[in-house]
Amino acid sequence: MDDLPAERYVSRTPVDYRRFSFTATGVSPRGVPGFGEGIVCVDSDEHDEGGYITEDSNLRARMVDKRLRKAAVVKSDALPPVFTGADGYDTLIVGWGSTYPAIAEAIESIGRSDLAHLHFSWVYPLAPETASYLQKANNIIVVEQHATGQFGQLLTLETGCQIVSILKYNGLPFSVEELVREIQVRCRE
Amino acid sequence: MTENRFDFPHNIDMAWCPGCGNFSIRRSLLAALDDLGVVREKVVLVSGIGQAAKMPQYINTNFFNGLHGRALPAATAVKASNPGLTVIAEGGDGDMYGEGGNHFLHATRRNPDIALFVHNNMVYGLTKGQASPTTRVGMVTPVQAAGVFEKPLNPVSLAVSLDVPFVARASSADWETTKEIMKKAILHRGLALVDIFQPCISFNKLNTYQWFKDNSYYLEDDYDSTNKTTAYAKAQEEFPFPLGVIYSNRERVPFEESLPVYAHDKRPLFERTRVPEKIEQILKSKA
Numbered sequence: 001m002d003d004l005p006a007e008r009y010v011s012r013t014p015v016d017y018r019r020f021s022f023t024a025t026g027v028s029p030r031g032v033p034g035f036g037e038g039i040v041c042v043d044s045d046e047h048d049e050g051g052y053i054t055e056d057s058n059l060r061a062r063m064v065d066k067r068l069r070k071a072a073v074v075k076s077d078a079l080p081p082v083f084t085g086a087d088g089y090d091t092l093i094v095g096w097g098s099t100y101p102a103i104a105e106a107i108e109s110i111g112r113s114d115l116a117h118l119h120f121s122w123v124y125p126l127a128p129e130t131a132s133y134l135q136k137a138n139n140i141i142v143v144e145q146h147a148t149g150q151f152g153q154l155l156t157l158e159t160g161c162q163i164v165s166i167l168k169y170n171g172l173p174f175s176v177e178e179l180v181r182e183i184q185v186r187c188r189e
Numbered sequence: 190m191t192e193n194r195f196d197f198p199h200n201i202d203m204a205w206c207p208g209c210g211n212f213s214i215r216r217s218l219l220a221a222l223d224d225l226g227v228v229r230e231k232v233v234l235v236s237g238i239g240q241a242a243k244m245p246q247y248i249n250t251n252f253f254n255g256l257h258g259r260a261l262p263a264a265t266a267v268k269a270s271n272p273g274l275t276v277i278a279e280g281g282d283g284d285m286y287g288e289g290g291n292h293f294l295h296a297t298r299r300n301p302d303i304a305l306f307v308h309n310n311m312v313y314g315l316t317k318g319q320a321s322p323t324t325r326v327g328m329v330t331p332v333q334a335a336g337v338f339e340k341p342l343n344p345v346s347l348a349v350s351l352d353v354p355f356v357a358r359a360s361s362a363d364w365e366t367t368k369e370i371m372k373k374a375i376l377h378r379g380l381a382l383v384d385i386f387q388p389c390i391s392f393n394k395l396n397t398y399q400w401f402k403d404n405s406y407y408l409e410d411d412y413d414s415t416n417k418t419t420a421y422a423k424a425q426e427e428f429p430f431p432l433g434v435i436y437s438n439r440e441r442v443p444f445e446e447s448l449p450v451y452a453h454d455k456r457p458l459f460e461r462t463r464v465p466e467k468i469e470q471i472l473k474s475k476a
Contacts, residue, residue: 004465006462006463008462010459032271032459033230033231033232033233033251033267033271033274034230034231034251034271034273034274034457035459035460036230037230038230039229039230039249039250039251040251041245041251041252042252042253042254042255043246043252043254044238044254044255044256045254051252052246053243053246
Protein backbone atom coordinates (compact mmCIF):
# COMPACT_ATOMS: atom_id res chain seq x y z
CA MET A 1 0.00 0.00 0.00
CA ASP A 2 2.95 2.34 0.70
CA ASP A 3 3.95 2.45 -2.96
CA LEU A 4 0.48 3.63 -4.06
CA PRO A 5 0.57 7.40 -4.60
CA ALA A 6 -2.33 9.38 -3.12
CA GLU A 7 -3.87 10.81 -6.28
CA ARG A 8 -6.09 13.88 -6.08
CA TYR A 9 -9.00 14.05 -8.50
CA VAL A 10 -10.85 17.07 -7.11
CA SER A 11 -9.79 20.37 -8.64
CA ARG A 12 -10.39 23.96 -7.54
CA THR A 13 -13.17 25.46 -9.64
CA PRO A 14 -12.53 28.60 -11.71
CA VAL A 15 -15.27 31.24 -11.85
CA ASP A 16 -16.55 29.92 -15.21
CA TYR A 17 -16.42 26.24 -14.11
CA ARG A 18 -18.66 23.79 -15.98
CA ARG A 19 -19.02 20.33 -14.50
CA PHE A 20 -19.58 18.64 -17.89
CA SER A 21 -17.15 20.57 -20.10
CA PHE A 22 -16.30 18.80 -23.36
CA THR A 23 -12.82 17.22 -23.38
CA ALA A 24 -10.91 14.81 -25.63
CA THR A 25 -11.26 11.92 -23.16
CA GLY A 26 -14.84 12.77 -22.17
CA VAL A 27 -13.66 13.18 -18.58
CA SER A 28 -14.36 16.68 -17.21
CA PRO A 29 -12.40 18.19 -14.32
CA ARG A 30 -14.19 17.33 -11.09
CA GLY A 31 -15.13 20.18 -8.80
CA VAL A 32 -17.03 20.06 -5.52
CA PRO A 33 -19.22 22.78 -4.00
CA GLY A 34 -17.30 25.15 -1.77
CA PHE A 35 -13.85 24.62 -3.35
CA GLY A 36 -13.02 27.46 -5.71
CA GLU A 37 -14.78 30.38 -7.32
CA GLY A 38 -17.19 28.38 -9.49
CA ILE A 39 -20.44 26.58 -8.85
CA VAL A 40 -21.01 22.86 -9.40
CA CYS A 41 -24.33 21.93 -11.02
CA VAL A 42 -25.31 18.29 -11.53
CA ASP A 43 -28.55 16.96 -13.03
CA SER A 44 -29.93 13.47 -13.65
CA ASP A 45 -31.71 14.67 -16.81
CA GLU A 46 -29.80 15.42 -20.04
CA HIS A 47 -27.89 18.65 -19.54
CA ASP A 48 -25.51 21.11 -21.16
CA GLU A 49 -21.87 21.55 -20.13
CA GLY A 50 -22.96 23.68 -17.17
CA GLY A 51 -25.38 21.03 -15.83
CA TYR A 52 -28.57 22.77 -16.95
CA ILE A 53 -31.40 20.70 -18.44
CA THR A 54 -31.58 20.69 -22.22
CA GLU A 55 -33.88 19.30 -24.90
CA ASP A 56 -31.52 20.30 -27.73
CA SER A 57 -31.16 17.09 -29.80
CA ASN A 58 -27.73 18.02 -31.19
CA LEU A 59 -26.41 18.70 -27.72
CA ARG A 60 -27.95 15.43 -26.52
CA ALA A 61 -25.99 13.49 -29.17
CA ARG A 62 -22.76 15.31 -28.24
CA MET A 63 -23.28 14.42 -24.57
CA VAL A 64 -23.84 10.74 -25.45
CA ASP A 65 -20.61 10.83 -27.51
CA LYS A 66 -18.82 12.38 -24.52
CA ARG A 67 -19.96 9.55 -22.26
CA LEU A 68 -18.90 6.93 -24.83
CA ARG A 69 -15.41 8.48 -25.01
CA LYS A 70 -15.28 8.15 -21.25
CA ALA A 71 -16.33 4.48 -21.52
CA ALA A 72 -13.30 3.83 -23.74
CA VAL A 73 -11.04 5.27 -21.03
CA VAL A 74 -12.68 2.99 -18.46
CA LYS A 75 -12.01 -0.03 -20.72
CA SER A 76 -8.32 0.82 -21.01
CA ASP A 77 -8.21 0.99 -17.21
CA ALA A 78 -9.98 -2.36 -16.65
CA LEU A 79 -8.19 -4.83 -14.38
CA PRO A 80 -6.87 -7.78 -16.44
CA PRO A 81 -7.95 -11.32 -15.49
CA VAL A 82 -5.58 -13.45 -13.39
CA PHE A 83 -4.07 -16.38 -15.32
CA THR A 84 -2.83 -19.51 -13.54
CA GLY A 85 -1.27 -22.40 -15.49
CA ALA A 86 1.34 -23.27 -18.11
CA ASP A 87 1.60 -21.93 -21.66
CA GLY A 88 0.29 -24.28 -24.34
CA TYR A 89 -2.87 -25.11 -22.39
CA ASP A 90 -5.63 -27.00 -24.16
CA THR A 91 -8.57 -26.29 -21.83
CA LEU A 92 -9.18 -22.95 -20.12
CA ILE A 93 -11.43 -22.87 -17.04
CA VAL A 94 -12.92 -19.39 -16.67
CA GLY A 95 -14.50 -18.07 -13.47
CA TRP A 96 -15.38 -14.77 -11.85
CA GLY A 97 -15.98 -13.56 -8.33
CA SER A 98 -16.28 -15.96 -5.40
CA THR A 99 -15.73 -19.17 -7.42
CA TYR A 100 -11.95 -18.65 -7.46
CA PRO A 101 -10.85 -20.96 -4.62
CA ALA A 102 -13.17 -23.84 -5.59
CA ILE A 103 -12.00 -23.75 -9.23
CA ALA A 104 -8.32 -23.47 -8.23
CA GLU A 105 -8.61 -26.47 -5.90
CA ALA A 106 -10.53 -28.54 -8.47
CA ILE A 107 -7.87 -27.92 -11.15
CA GLU A 108 -5.12 -28.83 -8.70
CA SER A 109 -6.81 -32.08 -7.72
CA ILE A 110 -7.44 -33.09 -11.39
CA GLY A 111 -3.69 -32.59 -11.90
CA ARG A 112 -3.57 -32.21 -15.69
CA SER A 113 -0.90 -29.87 -17.09
CA ASP A 114 -3.06 -28.88 -20.09
CA LEU A 115 -5.70 -27.23 -17.82
CA ALA A 116 -5.38 -23.53 -17.04
CA HIS A 117 -7.42 -21.11 -14.95
CA LEU A 118 -8.48 -17.58 -15.92
CA HIS A 119 -10.20 -15.56 -13.21
CA PHE A 120 -12.01 -12.25 -13.59
CA SER A 121 -12.47 -9.92 -10.64
CA TRP A 122 -13.54 -7.17 -13.08
CA VAL A 123 -16.27 -8.38 -15.44
CA TYR A 124 -17.21 -5.30 -17.48
CA PRO A 125 -15.89 -3.75 -19.56
CA LEU A 126 -13.58 -6.65 -20.33
CA ALA A 127 -9.85 -5.94 -20.24
CA PRO A 128 -8.30 -5.86 -23.76
CA GLU A 129 -6.09 -8.95 -23.10
CA THR A 130 -9.17 -11.18 -22.60
CA ALA A 131 -9.47 -12.31 -26.23
CA SER A 132 -5.88 -13.55 -26.55
CA TYR A 133 -6.26 -15.80 -23.49
CA LEU A 134 -9.44 -17.34 -24.91
CA GLN A 135 -8.12 -17.75 -28.46
CA LYS A 136 -5.19 -19.92 -27.30
CA ALA A 137 -7.53 -22.55 -25.84
CA ASN A 138 -9.20 -25.37 -27.79
CA ASN A 139 -11.82 -25.79 -25.09
CA ILE A 140 -13.23 -22.98 -22.90
CA ILE A 141 -15.30 -23.92 -19.85
CA VAL A 142 -17.02 -21.04 -18.00
CA VAL A 143 -18.01 -21.77 -14.40
CA GLU A 144 -20.83 -19.56 -13.15
CA GLN A 145 -23.28 -19.31 -10.27
CA HIS A 146 -25.92 -18.27 -12.77
CA ALA A 147 -28.95 -19.85 -14.47
CA THR A 148 -28.30 -18.71 -18.05
CA GLY A 149 -24.53 -18.29 -18.10
CA GLN A 150 -24.54 -14.58 -18.73
CA PHE A 151 -20.79 -14.07 -18.37
CA GLY A 152 -20.11 -16.84 -20.90
CA GLN A 153 -22.52 -15.15 -23.31
CA LEU A 154 -20.67 -11.88 -22.78
CA LEU A 155 -17.32 -13.54 -23.54
CA THR A 156 -18.72 -14.97 -26.82
CA LEU A 157 -20.26 -11.62 -27.74
CA GLU A 158 -17.04 -9.71 -27.15
CA THR A 159 -14.45 -12.23 -28.45
CA GLY A 160 -16.33 -14.52 -30.85
CA CYS A 161 -15.02 -17.59 -28.95
CA GLN A 162 -17.42 -20.47 -28.36
CA ILE A 163 -17.67 -21.66 -24.78
CA VAL A 164 -19.34 -24.40 -22.74
CA SER A 165 -20.78 -23.66 -19.32
CA ILE A 166 -20.88 -25.24 -15.90
CA LEU A 167 -23.82 -23.57 -14.17
CA LYS A 168 -25.16 -23.82 -10.65
CA TYR A 169 -28.18 -21.92 -9.42
CA ASN A 170 -29.74 -23.89 -6.55
CA GLY A 171 -28.63 -21.33 -3.98
CA LEU A 172 -25.52 -23.21 -2.84
CA PRO A 173 -21.89 -22.48 -3.78
CA PHE A 174 -19.86 -24.90 -5.94
CA SER A 175 -18.10 -27.69 -4.08
CA VAL A 176 -14.64 -28.82 -5.22
CA GLU A 177 -15.91 -32.40 -5.76
CA GLU A 178 -18.68 -31.41 -8.14
CA LEU A 179 -16.37 -29.09 -10.07
CA VAL A 180 -13.82 -31.94 -10.49
CA ARG A 181 -16.63 -34.15 -11.83
CA GLU A 182 -18.16 -31.51 -14.13
CA ILE A 183 -14.81 -30.38 -15.55
CA GLN A 184 -13.75 -33.97 -16.26
CA VAL A 185 -17.04 -34.69 -18.08
CA ARG A 186 -16.52 -31.65 -20.34
CA CYS A 187 -12.85 -32.39 -20.94
CA ARG A 188 -13.75 -35.81 -22.37
CA GLU A 189 -16.34 -34.34 -24.78
CA MET B 190 -35.64 45.82 -7.49
CA THR B 191 -31.88 45.60 -6.96
CA GLU B 192 -29.90 42.78 -8.49
CA ASN B 193 -30.12 39.48 -6.60
CA ARG B 194 -26.87 37.52 -6.30
CA PHE B 195 -28.72 34.25 -6.77
CA ASP B 196 -30.57 35.25 -9.93
CA PHE B 197 -29.13 34.83 -13.44
CA PRO B 198 -27.78 37.80 -15.36
CA HIS B 199 -29.68 36.50 -18.44
CA ASN B 200 -33.20 35.31 -19.15
CA ILE B 201 -33.89 31.65 -18.39
CA ASP B 202 -36.52 29.36 -19.86
CA MET B 203 -38.71 28.05 -17.04
CA ALA B 204 -40.97 25.02 -17.48
CA TRP B 205 -43.71 26.15 -15.06
CA CYS B 206 -47.22 27.15 -16.18
CA PRO B 207 -47.99 30.89 -16.18
CA GLY B 208 -49.59 31.62 -12.80
CA CYS B 209 -47.92 28.69 -11.00
CA GLY B 210 -47.25 29.16 -7.29
CA ASN B 211 -43.64 28.08 -7.92
CA PHE B 212 -42.79 31.55 -9.25
CA SER B 213 -43.70 33.12 -5.94
CA ILE B 214 -41.76 30.48 -3.99
CA ARG B 215 -38.74 31.13 -6.22
CA ARG B 216 -39.03 34.83 -5.46
CA SER B 217 -39.07 34.06 -1.71
CA LEU B 218 -36.05 31.75 -1.99
CA LEU B 219 -33.98 34.21 -4.07
CA ALA B 220 -34.72 36.98 -1.59
CA ALA B 221 -34.09 34.78 1.48
CA LEU B 222 -30.66 33.68 0.22
CA ASP B 223 -29.68 37.21 -0.75
CA ASP B 224 -30.91 38.69 2.56
CA LEU B 225 -28.95 36.17 4.62
CA GLY B 226 -25.72 37.18 2.91
CA VAL B 227 -24.61 33.57 2.46
CA VAL B 228 -21.74 33.01 0.02
CA ARG B 229 -23.20 31.90 -3.30
CA GLU B 230 -20.43 29.34 -3.88
CA LYS B 231 -21.20 27.70 -0.52
CA VAL B 232 -24.91 27.05 -1.05
CA VAL B 233 -26.13 23.71 -2.45
CA LEU B 234 -29.71 23.07 -3.57
CA VAL B 235 -30.66 19.41 -3.72
CA SER B 236 -33.82 18.05 -5.30
CA GLY B 237 -35.53 15.00 -6.73
CA ILE B 238 -38.11 15.00 -9.52
CA GLY B 239 -41.19 17.14 -10.12
CA GLN B 240 -42.05 20.71 -11.03
CA ALA B 241 -40.98 21.94 -7.58
CA ALA B 242 -37.80 19.88 -7.87
CA LYS B 243 -36.81 21.95 -10.91
CA MET B 244 -36.20 24.91 -8.58
CA PRO B 245 -32.39 24.37 -8.41
CA GLN B 246 -32.21 24.78 -12.20
CA TYR B 247 -33.53 28.31 -11.77
CA ILE B 248 -31.29 29.52 -8.92
CA ASN B 249 -27.71 30.56 -9.71
CA THR B 250 -25.82 28.39 -7.22
CA ASN B 251 -24.53 24.81 -6.74
CA PHE B 252 -27.11 22.06 -7.19
CA PHE B 253 -27.65 18.32 -7.33
CA ASN B 254 -30.89 17.35 -9.08
CA GLY B 255 -31.09 13.58 -8.77
CA LEU B 256 -33.72 10.87 -8.51
CA HIS B 257 -37.43 11.01 -7.65
CA GLY B 258 -37.90 11.21 -3.86
CA ARG B 259 -34.15 11.11 -3.17
CA ALA B 260 -33.34 14.73 -2.33
CA LEU B 261 -32.82 14.12 1.38
CA PRO B 262 -30.23 11.30 1.28
CA ALA B 263 -28.12 13.24 -1.24
CA ALA B 264 -28.53 16.46 0.76
CA THR B 265 -27.54 14.63 3.97
CA ALA B 266 -24.39 13.36 2.24
CA VAL B 267 -23.52 16.84 0.95
CA LYS B 268 -23.86 18.28 4.45
CA ALA B 269 -21.98 15.40 6.07
CA SER B 270 -19.06 15.63 3.66
CA ASN B 271 -18.74 19.41 4.03
CA PRO B 272 -20.58 20.84 7.06
CA GLY B 273 -19.56 24.37 6.06
CA LEU B 274 -22.06 24.40 3.21
CA THR B 275 -25.61 25.78 3.40
CA VAL B 276 -27.75 22.90 2.16
CA ILE B 277 -31.37 23.15 1.05
CA ALA B 278 -33.49 20.19 -0.06
CA GLU B 279 -36.51 21.17 -2.10
CA GLY B 280 -39.36 19.41 -3.88
CA GLY B 281 -43.07 18.80 -3.95
CA ASP B 282 -45.51 16.90 -1.75
CA GLY B 283 -45.43 13.86 -4.04
CA ASP B 284 -41.63 13.76 -4.27
CA MET B 285 -40.89 14.33 -0.56
CA TYR B 286 -43.82 12.63 1.17
CA GLY B 287 -44.61 9.96 -1.45
CA GLU B 288 -41.52 8.58 -3.23
CA GLY B 289 -39.33 10.18 -0.56
CA GLY B 290 -41.49 9.28 2.46
CA ASN B 291 -39.06 6.76 3.90
CA HIS B 292 -36.14 9.15 3.45
CA PHE B 293 -38.16 11.88 5.15
CA LEU B 294 -38.79 9.64 8.19
CA HIS B 295 -35.12 8.75 8.57
CA ALA B 296 -33.94 12.30 7.94
CA THR B 297 -36.02 13.29 10.99
CA ARG B 298 -34.01 10.77 13.04
CA ARG B 299 -30.61 11.79 11.68
CA ASN B 300 -31.39 15.49 11.87
CA PRO B 301 -28.86 16.92 9.40
CA ASP B 302 -28.62 20.71 9.38
CA ILE B 303 -30.66 21.08 6.19
CA ALA B 304 -33.54 23.38 5.28
CA LEU B 305 -36.32 21.34 3.68
CA PHE B 306 -38.77 23.30 1.51
CA VAL B 307 -41.76 21.32 0.29
CA HIS B 308 -44.12 22.88 -2.23
CA ASN B 309 -47.45 21.39 -1.17
CA ASN B 310 -49.98 21.76 -3.98
CA MET B 311 -51.79 18.54 -3.02
CA VAL B 312 -51.34 16.93 -6.44
CA TYR B 313 -48.75 15.40 -8.79
CA GLY B 314 -48.49 18.35 -11.17
CA LEU B 315 -45.56 17.26 -13.38
CA THR B 316 -47.39 14.09 -14.41
CA LYS B 317 -50.69 15.90 -14.93
CA GLY B 318 -52.80 15.53 -11.86
CA GLN B 319 -52.70 12.18 -10.03
CA ALA B 320 -53.46 12.14 -6.29
CA SER B 321 -50.45 12.74 -4.01
CA PRO B 322 -50.09 11.92 -0.29
CA THR B 323 -51.68 15.29 0.56
CA THR B 324 -54.60 15.25 -1.91
CA ARG B 325 -57.88 15.93 -0.12
CA VAL B 326 -60.53 13.23 0.24
CA GLY B 327 -63.13 13.39 -2.50
CA MET B 328 -60.96 15.01 -5.17
CA VAL B 329 -61.57 13.45 -8.58
CA THR B 330 -58.49 12.93 -10.78
CA PRO B 331 -57.95 11.08 -14.08
CA VAL B 332 -56.65 8.10 -12.02
CA GLN B 333 -58.82 8.44 -8.89
CA ALA B 334 -61.93 8.72 -11.08
CA ALA B 335 -64.33 7.90 -8.22
CA GLY B 336 -62.60 10.38 -5.92
CA VAL B 337 -59.74 10.04 -3.43
CA PHE B 338 -60.67 8.05 -0.32
CA GLU B 339 -57.31 7.74 1.48
CA LYS B 340 -56.74 10.06 4.41
CA PRO B 341 -54.30 12.82 3.42
CA LEU B 342 -51.02 13.15 5.29
CA ASN B 343 -50.56 16.17 7.51
CA PRO B 344 -46.80 16.70 7.08
CA VAL B 345 -46.65 19.41 9.73
CA SER B 346 -48.16 17.30 12.52
CA LEU B 347 -46.09 14.32 11.37
CA ALA B 348 -42.91 16.39 11.62
CA VAL B 349 -43.78 17.79 15.07
CA SER B 350 -44.58 14.28 16.34
CA LEU B 351 -41.09 13.20 15.18
CA ASP B 352 -39.45 16.18 16.93
CA VAL B 353 -38.14 17.80 13.73
CA PRO B 354 -36.43 20.77 15.35
CA PHE B 355 -38.05 23.41 13.14
CA VAL B 356 -41.48 22.97 11.57
CA ALA B 357 -43.37 25.68 9.71
CA ARG B 358 -46.16 26.08 7.22
CA ALA B 359 -46.09 28.90 4.68
CA SER B 360 -48.12 30.03 1.68
CA SER B 361 -47.04 30.95 -1.83
CA ALA B 362 -49.74 33.62 -1.79
CA ASP B 363 -47.54 35.66 0.57
CA TRP B 364 -43.97 35.68 -0.76
CA GLU B 365 -42.61 38.09 1.85
CA THR B 366 -43.69 36.13 4.92
CA THR B 367 -42.58 32.92 3.21
CA LYS B 368 -39.17 34.53 2.65
CA GLU B 369 -38.90 35.35 6.37
CA ILE B 370 -39.88 31.80 7.36
CA MET B 371 -37.31 30.39 4.89
CA LYS B 372 -34.60 32.55 6.45
CA LYS B 373 -35.44 31.24 9.93
CA ALA B 374 -35.42 27.67 8.58
CA ILE B 375 -32.00 28.10 6.93
CA LEU B 376 -30.57 29.61 10.13
CA HIS B 377 -32.08 26.97 12.44
CA ARG B 378 -29.56 24.32 13.53
CA GLY B 379 -30.86 20.91 12.38
CA LEU B 380 -33.53 19.74 9.98
CA ALA B 381 -36.00 22.54 9.26
CA LEU B 382 -39.21 21.73 7.38
CA VAL B 383 -41.24 24.43 5.68
CA ASP B 384 -44.38 22.99 4.08
CA ILE B 385 -45.53 25.62 1.58
CA PHE B 386 -49.15 25.76 0.46
CA GLN B 387 -49.22 26.37 -3.26
CA PRO B 388 -52.00 26.13 -5.86
CA CYS B 389 -51.50 24.02 -9.00
CA ILE B 390 -53.55 26.07 -11.42
CA SER B 391 -53.46 23.45 -14.18
CA PHE B 392 -54.17 20.15 -12.41
CA ASN B 393 -55.78 20.95 -9.07
CA LYS B 394 -59.12 22.71 -9.48
CA LEU B 395 -60.08 22.06 -5.83
CA ASN B 396 -57.23 23.68 -3.86
CA THR B 397 -57.17 27.08 -5.56
CA TYR B 398 -55.73 30.43 -4.39
CA GLN B 399 -59.17 31.12 -2.91
CA TRP B 400 -59.32 27.72 -1.18
CA PHE B 401 -55.96 28.26 0.52
CA LYS B 402 -57.00 31.78 1.52
CA ASP B 403 -60.30 30.56 2.99
CA ASN B 404 -58.69 27.65 4.85
CA SER B 405 -55.58 29.12 6.47
CA TYR B 406 -54.60 31.85 8.93
CA TYR B 407 -51.37 33.15 10.49
CA LEU B 408 -50.51 32.20 14.06
CA GLU B 409 -50.87 34.99 16.59
CA ASP B 410 -47.70 36.96 17.47
CA ASP B 411 -47.68 35.60 21.02
CA TYR B 412 -47.86 31.94 19.91
CA ASP B 413 -45.15 29.87 21.69
CA SER B 414 -43.51 27.49 19.21
CA THR B 415 -41.16 25.97 21.80
CA ASN B 416 -43.76 23.93 23.69
CA LYS B 417 -44.02 20.57 21.96
CA THR B 418 -47.38 19.59 23.43
CA THR B 419 -49.19 22.73 22.37
CA ALA B 420 -47.28 22.78 19.08
CA TYR B 421 -48.55 19.29 18.32
CA ALA B 422 -52.11 20.33 19.10
CA LYS B 423 -51.69 23.35 16.82
CA ALA B 424 -50.12 21.20 14.08
CA GLN B 425 -53.14 18.93 14.08
CA GLU B 426 -55.56 21.78 13.45
CA GLU B 427 -57.10 21.75 9.98
CA PHE B 428 -59.78 23.93 8.39
CA PRO B 429 -58.39 26.41 8.98
CA PHE B 430 -54.71 25.40 8.78
CA PRO B 431 -52.30 27.53 10.85
CA LEU B 432 -49.44 29.26 9.00
CA GLY B 433 -46.12 30.31 10.52
CA VAL B 434 -43.46 28.66 12.68
CA ILE B 435 -45.39 25.94 14.49
CA TYR B 436 -42.55 24.22 16.35
CA SER B 437 -38.94 24.98 17.19
CA ASN B 438 -36.52 23.04 19.35
CA ARG B 439 -32.96 24.25 19.88
CA GLU B 440 -31.80 21.17 21.80
CA ARG B 441 -31.28 18.53 19.11
CA VAL B 442 -27.73 17.98 17.89
CA PRO B 443 -27.36 17.86 14.09
CA PHE B 444 -26.22 14.65 12.38
CA GLU B 445 -22.92 15.98 11.05
CA GLU B 446 -21.92 17.31 14.48
CA SER B 447 -22.11 13.78 15.89
CA LEU B 448 -19.92 12.20 13.20
CA PRO B 449 -16.59 10.88 14.57
CA VAL B 450 -14.87 11.94 11.34
CA TYR B 451 -14.99 15.55 12.56
CA ALA B 452 -14.10 14.85 16.21
CA HIS B 453 -10.41 15.71 15.78
CA ASP B 454 -10.38 17.32 12.35
CA LYS B 455 -12.87 19.93 11.17
CA ARG B 456 -11.77 19.90 7.54
CA PRO B 457 -14.31 18.82 4.90
CA LEU B 458 -13.60 15.43 3.33
CA PHE B 459 -12.38 16.77 -0.03
CA GLU B 460 -9.45 18.52 1.70
CA ARG B 461 -8.12 15.31 3.19
CA THR B 462 -5.66 12.81 1.73
CA ARG B 463 -5.16 9.12 2.34
CA VAL B 464 -2.68 8.39 5.14
CA PRO B 465 -1.44 4.78 4.75
CA GLU B 466 0.26 4.76 8.18
CA LYS B 467 -3.09 5.46 9.87
CA ILE B 468 -4.78 2.63 7.99
CA GLU B 469 -1.99 0.27 9.06
CA GLN B 470 -2.38 1.40 12.68
CA ILE B 471 -6.09 0.62 12.57
CA LEU B 472 -5.50 -2.79 10.98
CA LYS B 473 -2.87 -3.66 13.60
CA SER B 474 -5.10 -2.49 16.45
CA LYS B 475 -7.82 -4.93 15.29
CA ALA B 476 -5.46 -7.88 14.76
